[in-house]
Amino acid sequence: MSRVRSVTGMPDILPDQISNWHWVEGCATRLLDDYGYRELRLPLVEHTRLFTGAIGESTDVVSKEMYHLEGGKLSLRPEGTAGVVRSVIAHNLAAQHARKIWYSGPMFRHERQQRGRYRQFYQVGAEVFGLPGPDVDAEQILMLARLWKRLGITGLRLEVNSLGTAESRAAYRSTLVEYFADHRQELDEDSERRLEQNPLRILDSKALSMQHLIRNAPTIVDALDAESAEHFAAVQDRVHGAGVDFIVNPRLVRGLDYYSRTVFEWVTDQLGAQGTVCAGGRYDGLVQAQGGKPTPGLGFAMGVDRLVLLLEELNIAPAPKVPDVYLVAVGDAPGKRVLQVAERLRDEVDGLVVETNLGGGSFKAQFKRADKSGARYALVLGESELADGTLTIKSLRDDAEQTTLPIERVGELVRPDPK
Numbered sequence: 001m002s003r004v005r006s007v008t009g010m011p012d013i014l015p016d017q018i019s020n021w022h023w024v025e026g027c028a029t030r031l032l033d034d035y036g037y038r039e040l041r042l043p044l045v046e047h048t049r050l051f052t053g054a055i056g057e058s059t060d061v062v063s064k065e066m067y068h069l070e071g072g073k074l075s076l077r078p079e080g081t082a083g084v085v086r087s088v089i090a091h092n093l094a095a096q097h098a099r100k101i102w103y104s105g106p107m108f109r110h111e112r113q114q115r116g117r118y119r120q121f122y123q124v125g126a127e128v129f130g131l132p133g134p135d136v137d138a139e140q141i142l143m144l145a146r147l148w149k150r151l152g153i154t155g156l157r158l159e160v161n162s163l164g165t166a167e168s169r170a171a172y173r174s175t176l177v178e179y180f181a182d183h184r185q186e187l188d189e190d191s192e193r194r195l196e197q198n199p200l201r202i203l204d205s206k207a208l209s210m211q212h213l214i215r216n217a218p219t220i221v222d223a224l225d226a227e228s229a230e231h232f233a234a235v236q237d238r239v240h241g242a243g244v245d246f247i248v249n250p251r252l253v254r255g256l257d258y259y260s261r262t263v264f265e266w267v268t269d270q271l272g273a274q275g276t277v278c279a280g281g282r283y284d285g286l287v288q289a290q291g292g293k294p295t296p297g298l299g300f301a302m303g304v305d306r307l308v309l310l311l312e313e314l315n316i317a318p319a320p321k322v323p324d325v326y327l328v329a330v331g332d333a334p335g336k337r338v339l340q341v342a343e344r345l346r347d348e349v350d351g352l353v354v355e356t357n358l359g360g361g362s363f364k365a366q367f368k369r370a371d372k373s374g375a376r377y378a379l380v381l382g383e384s385e386l387a388d389g390t391l392t393i394k395s396l397r398d399d400a401e402q403t404t405l406p407i408e409r410v411g412e413l414v415r416p417d418p419k
């Protein structure tokens, strides 16, 4: 039988790569917890009409990229916000003053695969419900700035914009349609199609031939209603005041229809075309549009795949986890008792990461494996150690002399690596 391969755009994440993933996801979720967010775990599959209604029928995500099941009634989630909103309404989670939620996991979009763009990709996302003011927009941005610092990522560009209210957006849409219709002969095929369905997305076009036209298009910032303009100014003021740099990009419109007011993206120039590593914004009308009580909301999602690529690109990937000690057993009786000794060692030295040699092998072969494991010490269990309840400790990283200690005293020399 010919070998079955993985599905295009759905790569395996291998054990040798996973430490970067844990680093990103771990830092992100710990920070979210520190800012008062709590995890919500949601199914990967939802009713298709949830996404059609929340994200918008004419968006690329809904019109081209969803994976359908059961004759189209169900879909794999292409993003997390719609499911969170569904759950918040179903369980009345936003009944309190404010509710902060985070989630993480795979999302699915049938996109053209390239570096940084996959069909199964991973997000860590966060949503806040019940707070209309600019403080929370700013806090999310500051929290993300802190996350990049913790991860060691530098050089990200923060772009912000405001899309106003549904009404001011509708007015802007008409102005934009008028403008592009006046220049119809200059539109490329994609933009021509978007003119009818989703004219704001023309501003996102990367086509070189469109750039002049886009540069001269009326901007949404000029069309903002007074309250949205005030809100946007207040967000900028708070972010600026906390020392985080950003640029206002009046052409930032986002590809999902639910946004209102603040939108933002964190972008790197290190990953080519797929440079947005995190994106989000406000969606004050979404909960109500989905059948809930009027509840403002906002959030973001970061692309874990892209952040991992960026860590590699910037050469700041954390060292992979290694055991503290590698337990080697020499001889017949020690080989039979080694697991028991390893358990005893774990009991005695709390937190010690012990890898036990499995599958036997000569003394030399076991030492080779010990070295390869990355452990700092090899612990040798021979006949005499077994008889005396001791272990011989041999440093694998320097020439320190070997020592033999009773198992309960091993911790005096070999301390668990603080993680």
Ligand code: HAM
Pocket (backbone or CB within 6 Å): 078, 079, 080, 081, 109, 111, 116, 117, 118, 119, 120, 121, 122, 123, 125, 126, 127, 255, 256, 276, 277, 278, 279, 280, 281, 282, 298, 299, 300, 301, 302, 303, 304, 305, 306
């Ligand atoms: P999004 O911009 O569609 O927004 O995705 C957020 C992030 O997910 C992107 O900036 C990118 O890093 C990553 N991403 C998206 N598609 C792919 C892909 N095909 N391959 C790899 N990474 C990808 C949302 O999903 C919104 N739900 C964000 C949000 C939450 N807005 C408010 N709350």
